[in-house]
Amino acid sequence: MLSWWKTPLASASKLGPLETELLRALWKRGNATVRELLAEGHARAAYTTVMTTLDRLHKKGLLDRAPDGRAYRYSPRHTEAEYNRLLLAGAIQRLLGSSAPLSFLVDAVTEHDAALLPELERAVERKRRELREREKR
């Protein structure tokens, strides 16, 4: 019954603003590395933020990647039209086929967001350590 939730595209329907922006840039460009996206002004964020976001899109099954020197070159797995069709199909399936109670849907949204929390918590801790070390010096 939960198979629809476990598909990558189910979580893809809740993309963050930076994820959406990068995905659009890759649809336009075809493929790119983090450095190329930043150089062309597709994202106003730090290198590591863009790298983490692209990695997340890859894990969600929306991007393919191949090694390119010491970095990865990312390309969209679906065209924009295919992606929209798949999203719509997923939404209709959920609307028609889901007998899940409301509380489940709410939990599911939290679950999706929760998947990103440990990574962000680690980043906060790392930054805090760096700050403490800088202040000691």
Next chain:
Amino acid sequence: MYFIRGGVIAMSVFVLVYVALSLMVSVGWRALRRDRWHVSSTTTYCFRILPLAAALVVVAVFTVPSFLRFEPRWDDEPIGSAVLALASAGAVILIFGTINALLGWMRTSRCVSSWTADSRTLNLETAVPAFQTPESAPLLAVAGLCRPKLLVSACARQLLDPGELDVAIRHELAHARRRDNLKKLLLRACAFPYLGALDRAWLEAAEIDADDEAVRDERSALDLASALLKASRLTPRVPGPELTMDLVSGAPGAVTARVERLLAWRPRARPKPRFRIGVPAALVAAVTAGLAYMWVLTRVHQFTEFLVR
């Protein structure tokens, strides 16, 4: 009959301007988003409120005066069915907006009253009164339209360390200063199809602006990021009622985007003073409108005559 005719004409002009501008704003907003322009919360809000404000100004400044000035009182002119339909649509829009806003306000008041019924006042030395709410309430929130109050749940004081609590409170106080709850009420009053995306964009921009106001240095940026993550960890997350500003309100993805933004926080250079063209432009517009006022009233009357027939 004279005043009924005036009311029908005013309502018809209102609905024409309101609907036309709402559609234009909707299309314009999509274009802005497509071109990925960065739009501040104030601009987003002005853009969203423009149809209602402009429709009210056109009715109050031009339509009503032109009717009173040029419409003969003894004229028993019949009212056409098209104008009646437009006026009815206008009445429906206004009534729906008022009920929508009232319902939101009543639901919020009920919810906040239940939280603050047995609450104790917190001595936080903040600009607005602060109350400790039960654990069932959102972690931190600002409620109240004209007299905002800060609600800090019992959970917040256990979950957040002093630095995190301090910056989270500053975030909520920024919402109170910006009267974001009152703005939300006005958004409910002028709900319009296809403008939901603009409402959400404003909410996300308002959260980012409150983050920026709350953060003073890199340490407080990390404290706020940590507070947001802890608030997101609360399961089940307790959403606040519509007319409150919660620490983690907005789409789920918006919280992670805010945290990423806080992680990349850098001290911002003071913006250079820019030549403000708003005031001179408004003065020029007011003088021009004053000079051409009678001409505009005549044209508006001709238009309403055409509308009535």
